[in-house]
Amino acid sequence: MQVFVEAVFTAFTLLVQGSPELWNVIYVTFQVAVASTLAGVALGAPMGFMMGATRFRGRRTMIALTNTGMAVPPVVIGLVVMMFLSRRGPLGFLGLLYSVDAMSIAQTLISTPIIAGLTAAAVSSVPFKLRLQARSLGASRLQEALLALKEARLGVLAAVAAGFGAVVRGVGAVMMVGGNIEGQTRVLTTAIVQEARKGDFGLALALGLILMLITFTMNGFLTWYQHSNERFERG
Amino acid sequence: MGETMDITNGKGLALRAEGVCKHYGKRVVVDVDRVEIAAGETLALLGPSGAGKTTLLAILGLLEKPDAGQVYLDGKPVSVRDRAARRQMAAAFQSPYLFKGTVADNVAYGLKLRKVPAGLRREAVSEALERVDLAGWESRSALTLSGGEAQRVALARALVLKPRVLLLDEPLSSLDPLIKGRLTQDFARIIREESMTTIYVTHDQNEAMAVGDTMVILRDGRAVAQGHVDDVMGLPPDEWTAYFLGSEPPLEGTVVTSKEGLVGVDVGGLVVHVTGESEMGARVRIGVRPEDVVLFEGDVAIPRSTARNQFAGAVATVERWGVMYHVVLDIEGVRIASRVSLASVREMGLEPGIPVQVVFKASAVRMRQIGLA
Numbered sequence: 342m343q344v345f346v347e348a349v350f351t352a353f354t355l356l357v358q359g360s361p362e363l364w365n366v367i368y369v370t371f372q373v374a375v376a377s378t379l380a381g382v383a384l385g386a387p388m389g390f391m392m393g394a395t396r397f398r399g400r401r402t403m404i405a406l407t408n409t410g411m412a413v414p415p416v417v418i419g420l421v422v423m424m425f426l427s428r429r430g431p432l433g434f435l436g437l438l439y440s441v442d443a444m445s446i447a448q449t450l451i452s453t454p455i456i457a458g459l460t461a462a463a464v465s466s467v468p469f470k471l472r473l474q475a476r477s478l479g480a481s482r483l484q485e486a487l488l489a490l491k492e493a494r495l496g497v498l499a500a501v502a503a504g505f506g507a508v509v510r511g512v513g514a515v516m517m518v519g520g521n522i523e524g525q526t527r528v529l530t531t532a533i534v535q536e537a538r539k540g541d542f543g544l545a546l547a548l549g550l551i552l553m554l555i556t557f558t559m560n561g562f563l564t565w566y567q568h569s570n571e572r573f574e575r576g
Numbered sequence: 577m578g579e580t581m582d583i584t585n586g587k588g589l590a591l592r593a594e595g596v597c598k599h600y601g602k603r604v605v606v607d608v609d610r611v612e613i614a615a616g617e618t619l620a621l622l623g624p625s626g627a628g629k630t631t632l633l634a635i636l637g638l639l640e641k642p643d644a645g646q647v648y649l650d651g652k653p654v655s656v657r658d659r660a661a662r663r664q665m666a667a668a669f670q671s672p673y674l675f676k677g678t679v680a681d682n683v684a685y686g687l688k689l690r691k692v693p694a695g696l697r698r699e700a701v702s703e704a705l706e707r708v709d710l711a712g713w714e715s716r717s718a719l720t721l722s723g724g725e726a727q728r729v730a731l732a733r734a735l736v737l738k739p740r741v742l743l744l745d746e747p748l749s750s751l752d753p754l755i756k757g758r759l760t761q762d763f764a765r766i767i768r769e770e771s772m773t774t775i776y777v778t779h780d781q782n783e784a785m786a787v788g789d790t791m792v793i794l795r796d797g798r799a800v801a802q803g804h805v806d807d808v809m810g811l812p813p814d815e816w817t818a819y820f821l822g823s824e825p826p827l828e829g830t831v832v833t834s835k836e837g838l839v840g841v842d843v844g845g846l847v848v849h850v851t852g853e854s855e856m857g858a859r860v861r862i863g864v865r866p867e868d869v870v871l872f873e874g875d876v877a878i879p880r881s882t883a884r885n886q887f888a889g890a891v892a893t894v895e896r897w898g899v900m901y902h903v904v905l906d907i908e909g910v911r912i913a914s915r916v917s918l919a920s921v922r923e924m925g926l927e928p929g930i931p932v933q934v935v936f937k938a939s940a941v942r943m944r945q946i947g948l949a
Contacts, residue, residue, distance in 0.1 A: 470671065473639050476662075
């Protein structure tokens with residue numbers, strides 16, 4: 342039990358004092374998470390709308406691929422991105438391996454299918470006739486799609502939160518393509534692995550607490566938003 | 577439809593569709609040769625659920641692309657892609673499908689899409705809400721309204737656009753009878769006052785009669801009857817349509833007398849008098865609405881009246897249809913239906929086999945020629 346007591350003590354000391362390295366790790370974590378979530382929304386939301394609200398040839402295949410994508414282990418995604426970006430790989434000339442950009446690319450591949458799949462589910466619950474209604478009032482295809490996303494906004498928001506959650510807590514892919522370089526590509530999760538391996542449980546736990554704080558804040562915000570929406574809908 | 581009728585009253589056609597077809601997979605949902613709506617008139621699209629009414633409405637309203645066929649607005653071919661044409665129409669559906677937000681947000685939706693400036697928008701919204709008796713409801717949340725209120729907002733949302741063609745898809749069918757009765761009258765009045773060209777989808781014949789000038793009856797995607805509401809209701813073209821409209825199938829007979837605007841039609845030995853003109857020997861189809869058929873007990877003296885048709889017959893069947901009874905009568909093998917109140921059924925002791933006298937006016941009978949002798 343001694344190890345826990347010491348670790349918690351260290352963790353709090355570190356959190357209160359802070360340190361340049363700690364701030365840098367948090368900064369990089371956010372940088373990657375925000376970039377890959379935004380990219381995931383840009384790619385995944387339109388895909389999700391298409392799958393959830395339109396009919397086209399190959400839609401079932403796309404849904405199957407998305408569902409598979411949601412379940413692919415991050416390490417595998419990391420491996421594939423690594424092979425693409427490695428010096429002998431097809432994109433090796435970009436020299437991106439072991440950079441924040443490389444991590445963002447890998448994490449985007451993780452967040453996109455999650456956001457797409459959950460957006461599709463949310464949008465498909467918007468009645469077709471509601472879109473027909475918008476169309477009949479003069480909406481273009483794009484305006485109709487935006488209305489459907491707005492109607493399904495709680496589900497879409499949950500999709501975005503799930504995407505953010507997946508990239509902020511992921512470790513496999515960022516470890517592979519980022520390399521956990523101190524001061525450059527070290528993020529909270531890889532730092533925890535590193536510190537734990539060194540036996541520095543206090544620091545590892547402090548990092549873990551910060552990670553949990555981020556996800557708690559995220560979920561707290563989402564719950565609050567859902568709640569205030571329900572209140573509004575009930576009048 | 578064999579017959580073509582002028583339904584325009586000289587006002588010109590607003591909307592016309594020719595040969596429109598729509599399949600979902602292998603199932604034919606709509607397959608209609610021709611539908612037309614005169615400017616300023618209301619077309620009631622009537623039919624049982626699943627008959628393709630909504631799909632036909634969506635095709636006419638340029639909301640869905642037909643697999644085949646063409647829609648014309650003011651004589652010009654138009655399609656789903658034709659945004660300018662589409663923006664001359666607006667719809668309200670069975671469920672009001674209000675968007676999340678306030679009542680004003682909802683009513684203003686179409687205006688916003690048309691980039692109407694905020695000031696004008698506010699003015700138009702409050703005017704439209706006044707139109708549907710919801711003045712001052714702008715800032716309420718749209719999702720907290722009752723069914724009738726929501727339906728009014730949905731109507732205001734369409735009316736505010738002042739569309740050339742208004743599409744209404746069973747706008748009242750989800751409401752309780754009390755509100756429905758009132759809103760039917762309100763909607764009929766508003767449609768009349770705005771003199772918009774309107775397509776009104778319903779499965780309720782009373783609603784269709786209240787709002788419609790002309791009507792199309794759909795069955796399994798096909799138009800089985802179309803024309804002026806009174807004509808279609810008075811003389812359904814076939815057995816299925818007749819039963820659907822709550823009357824007996826039309827009778828076929830031969831014109832045996834014709835003078836001074838009164839025609840005698842021999843229907844299996846029974847001569848029925850009809851107001852109208854016809855050649856002697858012509859084959860005709862005749863029908864009379866059950867509401868126009870009056871019954872008397874078999875042995876009473878019938879008061880003098882202008883009713884030309886008075887026959888002795890017997891009750892064949894008695895069925896309760898809502899508040900009224902649907903009584904089918906057998907007059908020497910000819911079947912005619914009558915609509916009778918509960919009090920009359922009790923008083924006259926109506927039940928199968930009871931002898932009755934059947935009375936209806938010659939002017940209540942509709943006639944259509946189907947061939948020459």
